[in-house]
Amino acid sequence: MDHRPFEDWLSNEEPLTPQQKRDLTAHLQTCRSCSSLAEVDLAFRSVRQAEPAREFVNRFQVRLAARKQALRRRNALGFLVLAVSVVGLLAGLAWPFIKTAVASPVDTLAAWLSSLVNLWASFQALIHAGLVLFRVAPGFVPAYIWAVLLFGLTGWSLVWVLSLMKYTRIPQGA
Amino acid sequence: MTDEMVWILQAQQGDDDAFTLLVEAYQKPVYNLCYRMLGEPEAAEDAAQDTFLKAYQNLTRYDRERSFATWLLSIAAHHCIDKLRRRRFVSFSIDEDEEGQTEIPDRFAPDPETEAAKKQERERLHGLLQALEPVDRAAVVMRYWYDASEVEIAQTLKLTVPAVKSRLHRARRALAALWEKEMPRIRAERKPYGSPAF
Numbered sequence: 136m137d138h139r140p141f142e143d144w145l146s147n148e149e150p151l152t153p154q155q156k157r158d159l160t161a162h163l164q165t166c167r168s169c170s171s172l173a174e175v176d177l178a179f180r181s182v183r184q185a186e187p188a189r190e191f192v193n194r195f196q197v198r199l200a201a202r203k204q205a206l207r208r209r210n211a212l213g214f215l216v217l218a219v220s221v222v223g224l225l226a227g228l229a230w231p232f233i234k235t236a237v238a239s240p241v242d243t244l245a246a247w248l249s250s251l252v253n254l255w256a257s258f259q260a261l262i263h264a265g266l267v268l269f270r271v272a273p274g275f276v277p278a279y280i281w282a283v284l285l286f287g288l289t290g291w292s293l294v295w296v297l298s299l300m301k302y303t304r305i306p307q308g309a
Numbered sequence: 310m311t312d313e314m315v316w317i318l319q320a321q322q323g324d325d326d327a328f329t330l331l332v333e334a335y336q337k338p339v340y341n342l343c344y345r346m347l348g349e350p351e352a353a354e355d356a357a358q359d360t361f362l363k364a365y366q367n368l369t370r371y372d373r374e375r376s377f378a379t380w381l382l383s384i385a386a387h388h389c390i391d392k393l394r395r396r397r398f399v400s401f402s403i404d405e406d407e408e409g410q411t412e413i414p415d416r417f418a419p420d421p422e423t424e425a426a427k428k429q430e431r432e433r434l435h436g437l438l439q440a441l442e443p444v445d446r447a448a449v450v451m452r453y454w455y456d457a458s459e460v461e462i463a464q465t466l467k468l469t470v471p472a473v474k475s476r477l478h479r480a481r482r483a484l485a486a487l488w489e490k491e492m493p494r495i496r497a498e499r500k501p502y503g504s505p506a507f
Contacts, residue, residue: 146481171485175437178488179453182431187340187354192333198358199325199365 141169145176317377321368328368332361335378338455339385345450346389348439356392360385375464382455383465386447393443437487445480448473 141162144151151159163170236243273281313334319327339360344353363384364371371380438446447466451457457465463473 142478146478167489168485171489172481175484175488176481178430178434179449179484182434182453184337184341184454185344185353187336187357188350191336191340191354191357192329194354195332195358195361196329198362202362 138166138169141166142172145169145173313377314373317368317371317373320365321371328365331364331377335361335381338378339381341454342382342385342447342450343389345435345438345454346386346443346446347392348435352392356385356389360388363388376461379461379465382451383467386451386465387467390443390447433491437484437491440487441480441483444468445476445483448476449480449484452477 141159144155144159163173232243313331316327316330316334320331336357340353340357343356343360344350347353347356360381364381367384371377438449441449444466448462448468451462451465455461459470459473459477462468462477463470466473468476
């Protein structure tokens, strides 16, 4: 038996023509399969919505508060673990220097002072060289190269800022 | 601008009271979907609560061009489908009614026998629903309890419209087959002419 138009009529929401109604009624009286389809359809449509137990909203508020507290605890614990790890790592890396400094403090202090003086001299030389280059370079490099560099730098900064904004967005409740 | 949109905007700016108003407005449809999907009041309560928590956490991602109800029901449906896939088998107790209370027919109702029969039929229908595959079940629930169109169901379940049509057709046929098998007595009492087709 061909059920096709009858199944479609039963599932469609559009009202049927009088002739279609007559045909469908006749078909349902003889076809057990389509009759079941119509019955189950009607039965499901007549079932009301299930309701949650009372105070659902209050229970949600309690859960939300608990979730926020758990999140805060997790963040605090994460920060603590990170801080301890960083301090531990720095202490591990600095341990040979600390040991030497404790063994011969005067020599270590002299070495550190000497390093600082060298560092300062190098920094000054670098600044001086940079200033000379800054004065001389514009004469050698054409203007359009500067424009391209400036444009590229702006674009790169923009992409960087937008990426930071996109990936560091903190979800609500976090 | 509707009240709902105002609440959404306020909630997106971190106003918890505004989100509570949304929970109040949607608790019934979300719970109903979870209950029809999972079959147990306790599991439905948990799933509905989780749905609202997920919605709260992802509210900034909600696209205001879409219907909020569809977005919320989509979260609920996917949450329930995941739960069902994880546990695979659903045990449904027919000793409990839709509010999680043990069923006692109301002796003071106008016709206790009719009330009890209706209750029994609702439970049987609920049992039939549990026989469907999770995604088919979600499509059927959306269709019958929310009058959702095929397009809306497709959006909610992230399916194509032809896939929804096919799933609904398959699910309705499966339900009809089960109905035919399990409800010969009710069949005798019921006339099929109350279908929307008439």
